Amino acid sequence: MTMLGYQNKVLRVDLTKKGATTEPLRMDWAEKYIGSKGLAIKYLYEELKPGIDPLSPDNKLLLMTGPMTGTPIPCSGKLSISAKSPATGTINDCSIGGHSALQIKYAGYDAIIFDGALKEPGYLLIEDGNVQFKDASELWGKGSHEAEATLAEKYGHDYSILSIGPAGENLVTMACINSDYYRQAGRGGIGAVMGSKKLKAIVIKGTGGVKIPNIVENTKKITEILREDTLQEDNTFIYDYGTTAFLEACSDGGILPSKNFSDATDENWTKYNGDVLLEKRVGKRGCGSCGLGCGNFLKFENATVEGPEYESIAVAGPNAGIDDPEAIVKFNQIADDMGLDTISAGDTINFAMEMTEKGVHDFGIRFGDKVKYLEYLVLMAKREGVGADLALGVKKLTEKYGGEDYALHVKGLEYPQYEPRGSWGMSLAYAVSDRGACHMRAYAPNEEVFAASIPPYTAEGKGEMVYNLGVFNAVKFSLCICDFWATLSYERMAELMTLITGREWTEQEMKEVGARVLNIARAFNQREGFDRKDDTIPKRLVNEALQSGAAAGQKIPQEAFEDMLDQYYAVLGWDKNGMIPDDMICKL
Amino acid sequence: MKRLKFAKSKCIGCQLCAQACSAMHEGEYIPSKARINIESYYDKGGELKYKDSFCILCGICKKQCPVGAITLEEHIVVDHTICIGCGVCERACPKKVIRIRDEKSYICDTCDGDPACVKICPQNALTFE
Amino acid sequence: MKITIQLRGSLTKYFQGEKVRSVEVPDDCTAEEALKTVGIDWTAIRNFGFVAVNSRRVMIYDRLKEGDELKAYPKISGG
Incomplete structure (x- = not known):
């Protein structure tokens, strides 16, 4: 039987030919893999030939929603963005929050698949069935935040904007894709795949809808589930504290990494914990269809971010030998703007700190140097100075300079903070x-x-x-x-x-x-x-x-x-x- | 008379209100056709702002309607047999929440005194009091 | 012996919303037994997480000393 919830339509964009067509969703695959992560991997498994260069036009960038996207199912607003990873050579499915998943679904598509590559930097404008290729020469080179602000000014705040920063443009294999300024499809160099296609941004607005059976009755049922299940205290702590809630548990648990994973506690953790960070909270935000609202909008004197998440706090805090909360927030803000994955970027700089301290190779930065930490992020995104080396990531740096004894990655993707x-x-x-x-x-x-x-x-x-x-x-x-x-x-x-x-x-x-x-x-x-x-x-x-x-x-x-x-x-x-x-x- | 009230400090920008509204009235989750439109966004990434279009039962639409299609007792009712889709109400609405579609005016009817948007709002930013 | 018990997250409901209490418990008791004295049976709480003594995770059956601070967490997931 035909499943509802889906739009039964895929938008296929050929960036080389600058053309866009639609085709039915492979519902036989959806029966087995449902949507988002599973369906994206199935599409890539079937459509990508083995051995392709992830930064070549042969790679595909898939934006994949699920049947629940665009419905009030709680916490269903995330978008899968997938491709073959330039960091590892493996499959890479990322998950981005915000509102773009809903816009894609309301525009009438279950998925958008990008093939090929543009010859000149461009962005895509999708308004329901109308797809336009636009020139991005004015935006290329700009931070993700400036690009998003420019496009939001032009089209309106109700348009969803996915963009890359300089890191993605420069094919840094830890580049991310941003949306809503502070949400990322973070890891595995997904931003570099978008950059290799010279695609600066995707701007989407959908005015259509999603149909489900017995919608009035089922909306009441969903509302009940939201109130009785999703909004119980075991879930709502994420509204109050965001992922800062993990800091104390990980510290007590003995799994909070410090100084490039050389130890697993930090007696200074109360200097940058949730209590300290959330004092600067000025707002709350969540994704589309979210009931929980994990996003904390923080404003320090010189740093603004929606976040920071546990990973970003731990990587730029104890794992870097830094305990300054404003520096940690600034790291997060710059990484978002430059379009860099905080986990991989932070881990790489932390590795460089240990290499320097051990005298194996002088990257010019030691544990605790919160000023250079922020400068190095920008250099990495632009591949300038020492950033040209650091942009390679931990695995390639060990191949070049050594330090394998304290290089923490698997297959070239740097270690998360547990x-x-x-x-x-x-x-x-x-x-x-x-x-x-x-x-x-x-x-x-x-x-x-x-x-x-x-x-x-x-x-x-x-x-x-x-x-x-x-x-x-x-x-x-x-x-x-x-x-x-x-x-x-x-x-x-x-x-x-x-x-x-x-x-x-x-x-x-x-x-x-x-x-x-x-x-x-x-x-x-x-x-x-x-x-x-x-x-x-x-x-x-x-x-x-x-x-x-x-x-x-x-x-x-x-x-x-x-x-x-x-x-x-x-x-x-x-x-x-x-x-x-x-x-x-x-x-x- | 009860009205919708909105506490923006509680809003997380989930847009469940527009989804519930359109489900009840349009048979689809289609926020573009909802009779409520609340969004939050980051202005240039630096400030969190809200767009809060919801019916406050001010009655301006009723006063301005040139053909008397709009009545207001406990809530707004638009008689589509009288409405000519002229758009005066849409332009006059101070909350910019009225929409003209297919030459008819669509205005919040508070779901007959039991608003679906209030029931679904997960953070109780929307109340009916 | 005297110890303090700290609760986190949804477990604070067992202290009527408070986070910390000083309590008297049997000498040399286990973390499990100490929690029982304040009405917390961890096996009956679906979302019970773990315990830490003086900010270090221990097993639920590890023993306490005079003056220890016992912290109990619910499960948390995510990233």
Whole structure:
């Protein structure tokens, strides 16, 4: 039966020919992968030839919504932006908040697929069915914030604007895509893919709608679910504190990284914690259809940002040896404007600090240097001076200068700010994530650190744990529903899918979709040549024990890590080399 | 007489109000056809601003309507058999929330005293009092 | 022995909205037992997270000393 919720239409934009066509959505694929993350990966798996250069016109940039996008399903406003990653060579699906997902859906499209590349910098204007290629020569070279402000002035604040900064234009492989000034599709160099297509911005306005069955009755049902489930206190803490709420838990948990992951506590954390940061809060904002409103709009004397999120605080705070809250907020603001992923950019500068201090290579910056920290961000975005080196990221820098003993990345994607020596399952999660070290695929700390009776410092049972977390998030991000609806369950997801599409979905089917998404992402990477040898644990975690905090004395033996990998592959039915067997691939 | 009230400090810009409104009246989630239009945005990234178009039951539309199509008791009612879609009400509305579509005027009717936008507003920025 | 108990997030409802209390608990008791004395049975709370003693995470069955600060968190997820 035809599922409602979808527009059943894909906008395909050929940037080389400057043409736009529409085609039906592959509903047979949507039956298996639903939308957003899962459906984007399926499209890329089918449409991309293996071995292409991610920065060539052969790569595709996919903006993918889900059936719930544009409906009042709580926390359904995120947009998947996906491509092959120039940072890692793996599949890369990003998730951006704000309002652009809804505009795309209301414009009448489930997805927008960008093929090829423009010859000159341009931006795309999409007003429902009307697609125009515009000249961006006046905007090229400008920060993302100035570009967005210019376009908002021209078209109106009700238009959604996705843009890149100088980092994306300069093909820096940690460049992001911005929207609503302070929301990002952050990791894996997604902004560089957009930059390689000379696409400065996408401006969208939709005046259409989304249909679901029994809309009056179902809207009442959704309102009930919003009030009784989404808005319970276990979820609403994110309105009050944003992700600053994680700082104390991670500090107590012994997993808050300091000085390039050389230790995992910071006695100064109260100088930049939620209490301090939120004193400067002047407003609240959320994504389209969000009930929770996680965005904190902060104004310091010289720094303004909606944020900062836990990752940005930790990477530019304790992990850089910095404890100045205004400097951390300024880092976030500049990174957003330059169009750089805060996690990868911060991690790279922190690595450079350690290299300098150890005398391996002088990058001219040491831990705690909050002034140079901000200058280096701009240099990285522009590939100028020392920024030309730093823009390469941790993996390429170790290939050039050494320092592998304290280089924290997997497959070339730099490490998020959760220390696995205090959460062993997280080392597995980072290793097997589909796009390199990512904390959003399987959020292990919640299961083994923020847990009363699960031991964090053991390999036992972690394969299954990471698998279960990964399946849940994979299907959740294919609907898609945001992480902050923490009390979401398989049962609830099935109920919402049934409500929106009019087709009966079961809990079991939700789990199957999740497992299928994990497998197709792996199949994509496998086809690019990835296997067990690339599911790695950084040397620091194996060789050096943490000095302080709850996990003091902990390091992860290589055998324990290998054991976790074995467990994980076994649960998924992959072979000992982490390869999916052919008979599984053909079912995808 | 109860009216819609809006506390912008509580608004998170989710636009669920416009979705609920259009669901009840238009059979789709289609904010462009909603009879309420509340948005928040960052002006040049530096200031959080709000656009708050909602019916405050001021009655100016009724006073200005040249054909007497609009009545106001507990809420606005537009008689589409009389309305000629001239647009005077749209231009006069101080909250810029009236829309002329297919030569007829569409104005908030408070869902007959039980507004859907108020029921769905997750942060209780919209109230009916 | 005397200890302080700090609650975070949705757990503060067990202290009627307060975050911290000084309490008397049996000598050498476990974190689990200490929470029981203030009416918190962690096994019955779906969203119970973890406990920390003097700002360091411990297991729920680890033992406390005089003057310890016991902190209890709900689960939190996201990034």
